Amino acid sequence: MKTMSADLENDIAALLPRLRRFARSITFHREDADDLVQIAVERALTRAEQWQPGTRLDSWMFRIVKNAWIDEIRSRARRSELFAPEEEGGHVGDDYAAAHQQRMAVEKAMSLLSDDHRMVIGLVLVDGLPYKEAAEVLDIPIGTLTSRLARAREALQELLSDRARKPI
């Protein structure tokens, strides 16, 4: 039906910033992240009839992003250029430099995590999904989600404190 698919397109469009952010947290390269979102949007629209109005569209879209990463993008994803200079604002102050450095450190540490760990961190810490929704996206029981998240955090914390001990 026309209006329904138009509504779905609009709702997906509204989610794009979050989808891009999630994609950025699980890929290693901004172009790959956008490719991933593009593929996910295309898949979502071709499977629009599988979407159940009344359920959470964000969870459905995150699941499509996750699957697209696993079966399409991951194999050809770039690992280089992770630290390609990004477009930055004009101001460079100490606070700004410190925040920037912190951000790079987190991105680098994230890139060293396993897929499973990156995804759970991306859903819960980056996007802020409740455990229940994150578990649904990942198709795992909530207990598994919790323990996976705890291990992922531990690993990330470890990587970040390693860096703190021996700066790059």
Added chain:
Amino acid sequence: MNVDDETLMAYADGELALEQRARVEQAMRDDPRVAAAVERHRALRADVFAAFAGVLDEPVPERLQPAAPAPRSPVRVDVLAQANARPLPARWAWPRWGAIAASLAAGVLAGALGWQQLRSGEASPIVQQGGELLARGELADALSQRLASDAPAGQVRLGLSFRTKEGAYCRSFKLGATAGLACREDGSWRIPVLAQDQAPEQAGYRQAGSDMPAAVLDAIDQRIAGASLDAAAERAAREHGWQRR
């Protein structure tokens, strides 16, 4: 008292029910190591969140838009504009014209724009030519000849007329369930924006006159230089064939 680390993590993530929360808070007061552990979870969460937060402010590349128009098409089709169209100044208040058969617009649009199902009419008032949409037939005639203040006749309703920053004339219009903006260039009425009107069943809830889709309003805002034309200015523009001055 003993609280395991997963519970502290869930506490830091705001996942605990009231009773468990109270238990953790008691443990934090009793044991500074518990408080420090919670703080570590919170700090990590904040750092990770901050590292990616900037992505939300980045412009979203056009290629990701679900309703992105076909490449090289200058047409922006906006089906978003439904219930939240802005209130309009009084000059927009048109008589409501009831259900006009939506069988007018060209069948060519449906395929080219993936936009809405349109039955192809006998003489299309809107045609696609060289990647652009042009007004034809009744629509072109109304745009060229009628003033916005004329009594309604036929299926075309004219909104307001104005000059762009480049000096060209543009007019907004409605044609059945379609609304758009037409600009006079090189002797043709080009249509840079075409949008679906609100669903007819919503008409009863709308304020009189607030029925121009937001996409068209935005397009006007982007182009208009100065005020819109009054009847006398429209007449003068018509006498000059709406040519750029």
